[in-house]
Amino acid sequence: MKSDFFYTEASEAELNELVMGRRAGRPMRWIEGTRNRPLPTGYTGVVWREPSKRDEPVRPLVLVSREEDQRRLCGRFAQLRSDLSPLTVWCHLLTPERFEIVDTVARDADLGGYEAAWTGLVIAEALLLAERSIAKLRIASCLATQSYAIARSRALWPRTPLAEIVNRFDAAQRLFRAGEARNSKLRTVLEPIWGSLADAASSDLIPNRVELRPLVESLRRLRDARQARDENEALVLSKSLRQVVPEAEAFTKLSEWTPEQRVQEFDKLLHGLDNASRDQNAQRRIGLAFRAGYLATVAAGGAASLSLAEAVADRWPDITGWACVLGGVGERVIWTSSFDGLGRLVARELLRPLRLDESPTADFALDEAQVLVDSQLSDPLVHLRLKQSRAATVALLPGVNVAFPIMEPGIQEPARSDVVRYGGQADQRFASRGSADPIAVFADALWPYLRARLERSLRNRELSNQSYRNRDKAASDRNRAKVPSQSGLPLRDPDEP
Amino acid sequence: MSLWWARKEQLDKHQIALIEDLPVWGDYLVLGPPGSGKTNVLLRRAQFVRGQEMPNVMVLTFTRSLTEFVRTGCFDAQAREIFPQASVSTLESWIRWLYEKHERELPERLNNLPEWKTVLATGALDLIDETRLPRYDALFVDEAQDLMPEEIRLLRQWGRSLFFVGDDRQRIYAHTTGLNAVRQVVPPANERVLSFHYRLAPELCRMADRILQAQGGDGPAATCHYDGPKPGSIEVNGPLSKDEQLARCAAKLRDQVRVYADLIQQGDRLGIIVARREERDRVFQYLEQDPVLAGNSKIIRARTDEREAYDPSFDPNAPICILTVQACKGLEFRALHWLFAEELKYHHSLEHYYTVCHQSKNRFRYLLYNEITT
Numbered sequence: 001m002k003s004d005f006f007y008t009e010a011s012e013a014e015l016n017e018l019v020m021g022r023r024a025g026r027p028m029r030w031i032e033g034t035r036n037r038p039l040p041t042g043y044t045g046v047v048w049r050e051p052s053k054r055d056e057p058v059r060p061l062v063l064v065s066r067e068e069d070q071r072r073l074c075g076r077f078a079q080l081r082s083d084l085s086p087l088t089v090w091c092h093l094l095t096p097e098r099f100e101i102v103d104t105v106a107r108d109a110d111l112g113g114y115e116a117a118w119t120g121l122v123i124a125e126a127l128l129l130a131e132r133s134i135a136k137l138r139i140a141s142c143l144a145t146q147s148y149a150i151a152r153s154r155a156l157w158p159r160t161p162l163a164e165i166v167n168r169f170d171a172a173q174r175l176f177r178a179g180e181a182r183n184s185k186l187r188t189v190l191e192p193i194w195g196s197l198a199d200a201a202s203s204d205l206i207p208n209r210v211e212l213r214p215l216v217e218s219l220r221r222l223r224d225a226r227q228a229r230d231e232n233e234a235l236v237l238s239k240s241l242r243q244v245v246p247e248a249e250a251f252t253k254l255s256e257w258t259p260e261q262r263v264q265e266f267d268k269l270l271h272g273l274d275n276a277s278r279d280q281n282a283q284r285r286i287g288l289a290f291r292a293g294y295l296a297t298v299a300a301g302g303a304a305s306l307s308l309a310e311a312v313a314d315r316w317p318d319i320t321g322w323a324c325v326l327g328g329v330g331e332r333v334i335w336t337s338s339f340d341g342l343g344r345l346v347a348r349e350l351l352r353p354l355r356l357d358e359s360p361t362a363d364f365a366l367d368e369a370q371v372l373v374d375s376q377l378s379d380p381l382v383h384l385r386l387k388q389s390r391a392a393t394v395a396l397l398p399g400v401n402v403a404f405p406i407m408e409p410g411i412q413e414p415a416r417s418d419v420v421r422y423g424g425q426a427d428q429r430f431a432s433r434g435s436a437d438p439i440a441v442f443a444d445a446l447w448p449y450l451r452a453r454l455e456r457s458l459r460n461r462e463l464s465n466q467s468y469r470n471r472d473k474a475a476s477d478r479n480r481a482k483v484p485s486q487s488g489l490p491l492r493d494p495d496e497p
Numbered sequence: 498m499s500l501w502w503a504r505k506e507q508l509d510k511h512q513i514a515l516i517e518d519l520p521v522w523g524d525y526l527v528l529g530p531p532g533s534g535k536t537n538v539l540l541r542r543a544q545f546v547r548g549q550e551m552p553n554v555m556v557l558t559f560t561r562s563l564t565e566f567v568r569t570g571c572f573d574a575q576a577r578e579i580f581p582q583a584s585v586s587t588l589e590s591w592i593r594w595l596y597e598k599h600e601r602e603l604p605e606r607l608n609n610l611p612e613w614k615t616v617l618a619t620g621a622l623d624l625i626d627e628t629r630l631p632r633y634d635a636l637f638v639d640e641a642q643d644l645m646p647e648e649i650r651l652l653r654q655w656g657r658s659l660f661f662v663g664d665d666r667q668r669i670y671a672h673t674t675g676l677n678a679v680r681q682v683v684p685p686a687n688e689r690v691l692s693f694h695y696r697l698a699p700e701l702c703r704m705a706d707r708i709l710q711a712q713g714g715d716g717p718a719a720t721c722h723y724d725g726p727k728p729g730s731i732e733v734n735g736p737l738s739k740d741e742q743l744a745r746c747a748a749k750l751r752d753q754v755r756v757y758a759d760l761i762q763q764g765d766r767l768g769i770i771v772a773r774r775e776e777r778d779r780v781f782q783y784l785e786q787d788p789v790l791a792g793n794s795k796i797i798r799a800r801t802d803e804r805e806a807y808d809p810s811f812d813p814n815a816p817i818c819i820l821t822v823q824a825c826k827g828l829e830f831r832a833l834h835w836l837f838a839e840e841l842k843y844h845h846s847l848e849h850y851y852t853v854c855h856q857s858k859n860r861f862r863y864l865l866y867n868e869i870t871t
Contacts, residue, residue, distance in 0.1 A: 134575070258730055263752045306759055307755075328501060
């Protein structure tokens with residue numbers, strides 16, 4: 001059967017014709033499964049579909065552009081052919097590297113058997129950020145998390161480094177001035193979980209990060225134990241964890257412990273976490289959090305007791321993260337009403353195939369938005385032609401659509417007075433925030449205004465620098481490298497330690 | 498432990514068959530040992546039937562505390578109503594409501610409960626003739642073994658379909674006729690049996706078996722298909738003085754309130770059983786002095802002459818229930834503390850012990866303070 005898809009390596013002139021719906025260049029039939037050839041310099045690859053009738057316009061589906069050429073590509077359409085801009089509203093934008101591994105128009109998402117675990121982590125992060133009960137949590141909050149961005153990216157583009165995804169997430173946040181301080185606070189504790197899950201799902205037998213190896217091994221063993229319906233999963237965990245947490249040996253007796261003994265063990269782990277933090281023993285700290293998270297999933301005599309983790313989420317959010325992850329390891333049926341029905345919704349989005357033969361479902365791609373945003377304009381987002389009032393969906397990578405709230409200048413984030421009960425424990429947790437000293441409260445009140453000014457100043461300086469650079473590859477790479485990462489900015493949340 | 502399955506709602510294939518395979522019209526009697534899921538089947542069957550164009554249903558229980566327990570099943574894990582609470586009532590409240598709706602005077606109250614039940618039901622037997630209220634599409638009745646014949650006649654009048662669940666070994670009131678009267682209205686072919694139980698840990702089954710020998714059937718240990726939290730356990734604490742028992746109980750409860758917080762949020766409770774009413778107040782006062790447990794406990798009173806104070810409603814902020822054997826009927830506890838056990842022999846029979854350790858369906862944690870000697 002002949003393919004309806006064609007691929008044209010188009011010069012700028014030919015591209016102008018193609019995006020107008022007119023045939024141009026020397027098309028070749030794009031056959032699924034065949035290896036894509038390297039893109040010549042200065043050209044844009046265009047995948048387009050043959051219309052059913054000869055007199056209908058051809059429709060570009062995918063633009064393939066080198067990273068260093070994307071600024072020019074998007075810029076010249078925004079400035080000179082604005083009828084067609086933003087391009088990524090209606091077609092996908094890929095780098096040649098990503099296009100190289102595309103061998104079909106429907107790209108499957110695959111999390112290597114850890115779908116439920118990733119989903120749990122997404123929900124855990126949303127819970128920690130929203131500080132509200134699972135019943136009040138909405139899918140939109142989950143699809144706006146860093147964990148979702150990472151999981152979805154790894155599902156579609158498994159070789160993408162975590163650091164790149166995080167940088168892209170930060171960049172999108174800066175565009176919309178949305179909640180980065182809260183995200184970056186969680187990042188430190190979630191990073192080991194992201195890394196462990198990513199490595200556990202990877203086909204590489206030896207994990208990338210040495211310090212995560214015991215955790216990766218634990219995740220893999222736990223998955224195997226559950227899939228084999230091994231009731232002694234705690235024993236399996238104790239073997240792999242004892243390298244970093246010698247006390248994990250005690251897990252060999254876990255099945256004999258009463259719930260009261262388990263909660264006492266949980267308290268011991270919290271004490272150990274305090275000591276490990278004081279000693280700055282990061283690896284041991286992570287191992288203890290992993291163990292505490294697991295214990296929370298079986299504390300009530302085999303039933304979960306996530307409230308144990310939630311009660312200490314302010315201090316140890318990673319315990320909640322690990323609990324939600326470990327509660328899903330080995331679980332392959334992901335269409336249950338877990339997490340009050342959120343689980344299957346998040347999993348569905350994580351595993352949704354990317355269809356290159358259909359228009360993107362995001363509002364635009366990050367790569368294009370970064371080119372089009374102009375902070376010197378009264379409305380820096382004017383070229384994006386936003387028709388959304390509260391949130392924009394940005395494709396951090398093709399198919400990796402993450403929602404970001406749109407913040408107007410001078411408008412602070414919503415107050416958290418609408419925090420609702422999360423069991424009995426959560427109230428106590430949130431109450432501690434309210435008891436901050438008056439200076440801290442004052443700083444909190446000022447922070448949204450200060451942050452807006454700081455961000456504007458930094459962005460202006462960055463754009464000013466960029467305007468003096470030429471467009472060649474080296475310069476473009478330099479620009480990217482100089483975009484400061486969030487952790488390097490003096491924009492930390494005031495209550496961050 | 499996978500977080501991806503709502504274990505609380507899991508039903509086995511036999512239970513599901515009783516809920517959805519039986520014709521929606523017709524009279525049925527379901528028998529089963531404690532923990533076999535009869536009450537759950539009753540409520541889920543009512544929910545199912547209600548969705549089959551038979552909206553006018555009522556679930557009737559024996560005691561108000563049981564009604565309150567059943568009402569916890571009217572909510573999902575996030576406390577959202579999934580079955581109308583107003584469709585759950587005690588049998589007595591429902592009959593009183595019939596009197597009220599027909600503007601009839603209640604008969605004079607009798608102290609003997611079986612006699613009172615008989616008089617109350619008999620006085621309502623002609624109300625149906627006034628046709629002021631429509632008949633129910635179906636009535637669902639728990640603890641059928643404790644029904645009086647007149648009550649069954651009344652139920653027959655008002656329910657187009659009747660669905661009973663019960664267990665003759667769980668009778669707590671003497672002089673009730675058991676299931677024989679129910680069998681007068683339910684054809685033998687419509688009798689079903691749940692053979693296995695799932696929620697009582699083997700350790701507790703063995704204890705129940707030691708208290709009361711099974712008659713004409715297998716005991717709970719033999720019919721146990723328990724697949725719940727492990728390990729189930731029975732702890733015997735003592736010999737201890739009463740104050741020492743209270744101190745140890747409070748220490749355990751402090752851990753249990755934390756470790757079972759998720760389950761408590763979903764409606765589970767912790768139980769403290771005592772032999773005498775006055776001991777309930779002592780326990781309550783003690784727990785109120787505890788800085789962690791204060792405000793977490795509540796006395797559940799059996800419906801006797803203490804009607805004024807009778808309030809068995811479930812309060813998730815007070816998950817520790819203090820009660821006597823009479824009041825624990827049909828309730829289910831995540832963990833049960835049996836305080837001052839040495840006193841029980843003066844007040845209760847073997848059937849009552851069986852009730853506490855078994856009928857109360859404590860799932861897998863059982864803490865006995867001092868030993869029962871019989």
